[in-house]
Amino acid sequence: MNREDFPMLNGDVIYFDNGATSLKPxxxxxxxxxxxxxxxxxxxxxxxxxxxxxxxxxxxxxxxxxxxxxxxxxxxxxxxxxxxxxxxxxxxxxxxxxxxxxxxxxxxxxxxxxxxxxxxxxxxxxxxxxxxxxxxxxxxxxxxxxxxxxxxxxxxxxxxxxxxxxxxxxxxxxxxxxxxxxxxxxxxxxxxxxxxxxxxxxxxxxxxxxxxxxxxxxxxxxxxxxxxxxxxxxxxxxxxxxxxxxxxxxxxxxxxxxxxxxxxxxxxxxxxxxxxxxxxxxxxxVGIEKIHKHEIELKRYLIENLEKIDNIILYNKKSDSGIIVFNIDKVFSQDTSIYLNHYKIAIRAGNHCAKMLKDEMNIRNTCRVSLHLYNTKEEIDRLIEVLKNSEDIFKIVL
Ligand SMILES: Cc1ncc(COP(=O)(O)O)c(C=O)c1O
Incomplete structure (x- = not known):
């Protein structure tokens, strides 16, 4: 939605780190x-x-x-x-x-x-x-x-x-x-x-x-x-x-x-x-309801597709927001983030400043995709494609 209003989207970056900061129109x-x-x-x-x-x-x-x-x-x-x-x-x-x-x-x-x-x-x-x-x-x-x-x-x-x-x-x-x-x-x-x-x-x-x-x-x-x-x-x-x-x-x-x-x-x-x-x-x-609906639709689409990848662990399938957290099995979240960056996909890896929850969840770090109104299904398709082909991850990261 409204991608032409966001100058940062003129390049080839896929921006999925809106929980950290959003793009500006x-x-x-x-x-x-x-x-x-x-x-x-x-x-x-x-x-x-x-x-x-x-x-x-x-x-x-x-x-x-x-x-x-x-x-x-x-x-x-x-x-x-x-x-x-x-x-x-x-x-x-x-x-x-x-x-x-x-x-x-x-x-x-x-x-x-x-x-x-x-x-x-x-x-x-x-x-x-x-x-x-x-x-x-x-x-x-x-x-x-x-x-x-x-x-x-x-x-x-x-x-x-x-x-x-x-x-x-x-x-x-x-x-x-x-x-x-x-x-x-x-x-x-x-x-x-x-x-x-x-x-x-x-x-x-x-x-x-x-x-x-x-x-x-x-x-x-x-x-x-x-x-x-x-x-x-x-x-x-x-x-x-x-x-x-x-x-x-x-x-x-x-x-x-x-x-x-x-x-x-x-x-x-x-x-x-x-x-x-x-x-x-x-x-x-734009309308807050429209933004919310768009994000939820994208989130469902992303979850549906992530679930089809064998080695993806999903932590929050049920939540009703545009925030999705996952890991590739046996891969440190920051390595996943560096790997995705190689394909110009920006996500956030870490404990997201909630240091107590990592003990509760028994995992140290996760990858977080956080969506906004300008994200698209095509961007999600690209993320899925790159994650599916992640067998070369350590060639890229190391
Ligand atoms: C839930 C929540 N609270 C507070 C903050 C702090 O916001 P800021 O760094 O803009 O002061 C953040 C930033 O990530 C956040 O996600």
């Missing part, structure tokens, strides 16, 4: 170019025309994001560097203040480092308890296991909507209902979901939500933290400096600006924020 690249060539200026500082234009473009993006994720108020949208910064802001700006020794945060072993490591640091720093929701036999999080893990001490639950390792889609709406009923702060990492399926802050009763622009057809260096307004008001910034303060005095007094400006100290990634707006417009124009 020309409209996103042009928007950033427009800012640099036509109205470069800082935001919220200048009175001249270019500065007014930049202010307008930047502030408008907040409303576009609000609408995209169905938040209540545009002031609930904070621009960050990406998911990692957004989740750290929740941990160190909010949880650190609101949780105390012995309070429990529920996570699971399939989470990305960004949605686990900050809580382990808090465990060490202030004595909260990081508790793991058991995964089922397919390494999935179930509502039943969530319910069984909650105790009176559970104060927060952090989970990715879609796992970057095995691509399972978590029951986040149902978990949101449980968290609402039990008064648990609900933190959802939408990094692998945004741009692939509907992200909805209100429907899912989410307290805080994070995503990165670069995985959803947008630029690197920009992401979003959504937080319910009353919770953001109770959150401390990670960065102090220009743009986020009302005043500061010699006597040590100071006052910060209101939400969300107090979180955006210093010059923000202006071109990137504008690029993010364009990425959202692009996704909205």
């Amino acid at each position: 020309l409209s996103v690249i042009k928007k950033m170019d427009e800012y640099y060539t036509k109205y470069t200026s800082n935001i919220h500082r200048g009175d001249y025309d270019a500065a007014q234009k930049t202010n307008h473009e930047y502030d408008e993006t907040r409303e576009v994001v609000r609408d995209f994720i169905n938040a209540e108020d545009k002031d609930e949208i904070v621009f960050t560097k990406g998911s990692t910064e957004a989740l750290n802001l929740v941990a160190f700006g909010f949880l650190k203040k609101h949780l105390k020794e012995g309070d429990e945060i529920l996570v699971n072993k399939g989470e990305h480092a960004s949605n686990l490591l900050p809580y382990l640091v808090l465990q060490k720093e202030i004595g909260i308890v990081v508790k793991y929701i058991p995964l089922n036999e397919n390494y999935e999080v179930t509502v039943e296991n969530v319910l069984n893990s909650i105790t009176e001490k559970t104060k927060a639950l952090a989970i990715a909507h879609i796992s970057n390792v095995i691509g399972d889609v978590r029951p986040i709406t149902e978990i949101g209902e449980i968290c609402k009923e039990k008064g648990i702060y609900y933190i959802v990492d939408e990094s692998q979901a945004v741009g692939h399926t509907v992200v909805d802050a209100k429907r899912d009763n989410i307290s805080f939500l994070a995503f990165s622009g670069h995985k959803m057809l947008g630029p690197t260096g920009v992401g979003v933290l959504y937080g319910k307004k009353e919770l953001l008001e109770e959150t401390d910034p990670l960065l102090y400096g220009g743009g986020m303060n009302q005043f500061f005095e010699e006597d040590g007094s100071y006052e910060l600006k209101s939400v969300p400006t107090k979180f955006e100290g210093g010059t923000p990634p202006i071109a990137e924020v504008l690029g993010l707006k364009e990425a959202i417009k692009y996704i909205n124009n």
